[in-house]
Amino acid sequence: MSAARSIAVLGGTGPEGFGLSLRWAQAGETVIIGSRDTKRAQDAAEKIKQRVGASANISGKENIAACDSADLIVFTIPFEGHATLLKQIKPAIRPNSIVIDATVPLAASVGGRATRTLGVWQGSAAQQAAELVPKGVSVVAAFQNLGAELLNAEGPVDCDVIVCGDDPNANPVARSLATKIPGVRAIDGGKLENARILEQITALLIGLNIRHKGHSGIRISGLPPSAYETQ
């Protein structure tokens, strides 16, 4: 992955995708905000440019156009649109690109609670993504547990990002993106099948946020220093 990689953040007009785009733009990455609506994507990119400065490498495009020009595709969309969008963008996903899935199958997607998850046949939203991407495209699960409020606030984020995926070449790319966010430690969480646990942790954190009125995150303690990647 060259230094000139570009990251398409689908759902980048929503709070989670916007926050990730902001942090990566601040870190000097080239970010393309993807949305169904080009104008909304451009408006979000403009907002980030105002916050980061004119040198920010950020633009806004319609989802398919965003994928078409990106090496990395980050999914930060509500679960109800997950499979549909994957099918739509499939022809636009470049060979050998990486899909980083931050989607959480919250029951809120079907009118239920954000403190509960749906059962996904494949095991997790990320595994559903792995089934839907073209052959040769790797899916990595990450960023589910970083709250949008923390990403959109100033200053470091007091959270670890656990990264799960089956392609040993793709996981480090997602971990390097995680370490671009100040405060975050990236941890290799093993295979993609573990994504189901990461996704459920988000529902737990949402419940804690409601109960205790906070913006919770998780930290993993007790691993050797080599397990925690920072920039």
Next chain:
Amino acid sequence: MSAARSIAVLGGTGPEGFGLSLRWAQAGETVIIGSRDTKRAQDAAEKIKQRVGASANISGKENIAACDSADLIVFTIPFEGHATLLKQIKPAIRPNSIVIDATVPLAASVGGRATRTLGVWQGSAAQQAAELVPKGVSVVAAFQNLGAELLNAEGPVDCDVIVCGDDPNANPVARSLATKIPGVRAIDGGKLENARILEQITALLIGLNIRHKGHSGIRISGLPPSAYETQ
């Protein structure tokens, strides 16, 4: 719950139950180690007495006898024995006592991996317990994510304990037990249905331990100080 409460730790001869018994004995609690085998229970109690000192209020009994003399029953047994033991001890559980369930339905219970969980019909081991206890007995889920190695080592434990349960009078009792372990912060995690997430986190932590050669735990960041209970 009086200061003279006694805690039966079923599975207290295993590493997790032994570690919890040790910590609570060190904190001055009255602990009864429960086992199928009275002699093994007594031996474990003796080991803890040697470590804590002669003043330790600890004894060992067969499981049913242990429940018979306890106000609090802590389950730290492998999932394969969970339902069977609950049925066996059911007549011995005192009315108005509290069952604290630390059981995790690891796939290792059926010859699979300790990094995966089984699907439990009720949603979680703790919810299975809630179905099997006598009416009027409350089940609280807690302590799944405290590794045995950390409990059995010296010094504070770098982990939070999330406590979930449906009885607003029982949850604080489990949280107070958590705060007896140095380093631990107890957090109210809401309803018992959330136990399924706590249980799955254990499988994730076991995977991290294997992958990174550590003794991992979780900390929850970003909640207001009132959410974190310590002694």
